[in-house]
Amino acid sequence: MTTEANTRMQRPLDKVDPQIADLLREEAVRQATGLELIPSENLVSEAVLEAMGSIFTNKYAEGYPGKRYYGGCEFADKVEQLAIDRAKQLFGADHANVQAHSGTSANVAVYMSALKPGDTVLGMALAHGGHLTHGHPLNFSGRMYKFVEYHVRQEDERIDYDEIEKLAQEHKPKMIFVDMAHIAGLVAAGVHPSPVPHADIVSTTTHKTLRGPRGGMVLSKAAFAKEIDKLTFPGTQGGPLVHTIAAKAVCFMEALEPSFIEYQKQVASNAKALANAISRHGFRVVSGGTDNHVFLVEVHPRGITGSDAEKALDRAGITVNKNAIPFDPLPPMKAGGIRLGSPSVTSRGMKEPEMELIANGVAEVLTHMGDAGVEQKVRKQVAELAARFPIYESRTRAAATHARV
Ligand SMILES: Cc1ncc(COP(=O)(O)O)c(C=O)c1O
Numbered sequence: 001m002t003t004e005a006n007t008r009m010q011r012p013l014d015k016v017d018p019q020i021a022d023l024l025r026e027e028a029v030r031q032a033t034g035l036e037l038i039p040s041e042n043l044v045s046e047a048v049l050e051a052m053g054s055i056f057t058n059k060y061a062e063g064y065p066g067k068r069y070y071g072g073c074e075f076a077d078k079v080e081q082l083a084i085d086r087a088k089q090l091f092g093a094d095h096a097n098v099q100a101h102s103g104t105s106a107n108v109a110v111y112m113s114a115l116k117p118g119d120t121v122l123g124m125a126l127a128h129g130g131h132l133t134h135g136h137p138l139n140f141s142g143r144m145y146k147f148v149e150y151h152v153r154q155e156d157e158r159i160d161y162d163e164i165e166k167l168a169q170e171h172k173p174k175m176i177f178v179d180m181a182h183i184a185g186l187v188a189a190g191v192h193p194s195p196v197p198h199a200d201i202v203s204t205t206t207h208k209t210l211r212g213p214r215g216g217m218v219l220s221k222a223a224f225a226k227e228i229d230k231l232t233f234p235g236t237q238g239g240p241l242v243h244t245i246a247a248k249a250v251c252f253m254e255a256l257e258p259s260f261i262e263y264q265k266q267v268a269s270n271a272k273a274l275a276n277a278i279s280r281h282g283f284r285v286v287s288g289g290t291d292n293h294v295f296l297v298e299v300h301p302r303g304i305t306g307s308d309a310e311k312a313l314d315r316a317g318i319t320v321n322k323n324a325i326p327f328d329p330l331p332p333m334k335a336g337g338i339r340l341g342s343p344s345v346t347s348r349g350m351k352e353p354e355m356e357l358i359a360n361g362v363a364e365v366l367t368h369m370g371d372a373g374v375e376q377k378v379r380k381q382v383a384e385l386a387a388r389f390p391i392y393e394s395r396t397r398a399a400a401t402h403a404r405v
Pocket residue numbers: 040101102103104105130131133179180181182205215216
């Protein structure tokens with residue numbers, strides 16, 4: 001039987017909102033034909049996308065599995081419990097809260113569970129690798145708590161553990177917690193040492209190296225479980241995003257597959273290969289290299305700002321982000337460097353030989369700043385390389401079909 005309501009609900013996106021439908025297609029083509037080197041991004045599987053764009057977006061489920069404030073949660077409970085159990089298994093954690101809407105929300109819950117306003121925390125300085133939520137003065141963290149910044153050493157741009165020890169003894173911080181947002185995938189695969197056995201509380205995002213949906217998560221020792229849960233809901237959030245939790249569960253399932261270890265090993269090898277190749281073109285890599293998925297390239301000695309480099313590379317189909325470097329002479333909106341990472345290109349199946357090609361393209365654009373001819377030439381090479389490692393084919397095919405009709 002067809003009802004008016006039913007007919008309304010069945011209308012395809014193209015009919016309801018052709019502008020958004022077009023933009024979805026354009027974004028799929030952008031992602032498929034360009035090279036994504038932003039280290040905090042990745043390319044999720046169709047399985048993760050399917051869970052994310054699912055029927056669970058309709059469901060309110062305030063509370064936790066078995067203890068909800070809404071009816072009809074029998075399937076939401078199962079989804080969240082699967083996500084929790086898989087997260088605990090993946091990271092060997094006593095407790096997992098998978099409800100944080102984002103990495104920032106996860107950190108809000110962590111701080112609220114362990115600190116009072118005005119308490120002292122040690123956090124890494126933003127330009128030295130920290131995040132806004134680690135005490136930046138414009139962020140809630142810097143406004144609510146007294147953050148004492150630690151740094152990398154100027155000589156070798158590596159974390160100065162002596163300074164951390166000195167600062168910890170001097171300021172007696174209430175908390176030194178671990179935010180493993182960037183490296184979570186490497187940690188899950190055993191390619192990076194895990195903070196989970198050592199730290200009381202570990203926060204993370206699920207969308208970077210872990211290759212899940214945009215979201216956050218908090219892992220903790222059993223003793224902190226109750227407080228973390230209480231400060232996530234009702235402390236700092238309302239209803240969880242059950243569709244996102246379903247996608248997190250799928251992401252954890254994929255991360256438990258043996259092939260995820262191979263993927264993460266390749267992420268680290270590719271980052272090393274890319275950093276080495278770029279330095280062979282005469283660009284300095286901050287701290288001389290990388291042990292994980294990300295590295296910074298200093299561009300200001302060439303008279304280029306990170307911002308200009310980002311724009312030029314974007315025009316050539318290579319997406320990076322400008323980034324302040326330690327002891328940066330330029331303000332953050334210009335920045336003296338760019339940040340590059342391997343998670344997305346590795347998800348496409350690229351390996352060391354492709355890292356050489358990407359480095360050639362980056363170096364060519366940056367040594368011919370503002371040369372539209374060079375940018376176009378590299379753009380074409382990028383498209384050819386991307387085409388050899390196809391992604392989201394059903395989406396790009398749909399875009400091509402749509403463009404023809
Ligand atoms: C270390 C770290 N923590 C937290 C976050 C915040 O995550 P979100 O953007 O999901 O709020 C980020 C994001 O870049 C991050 O790199």
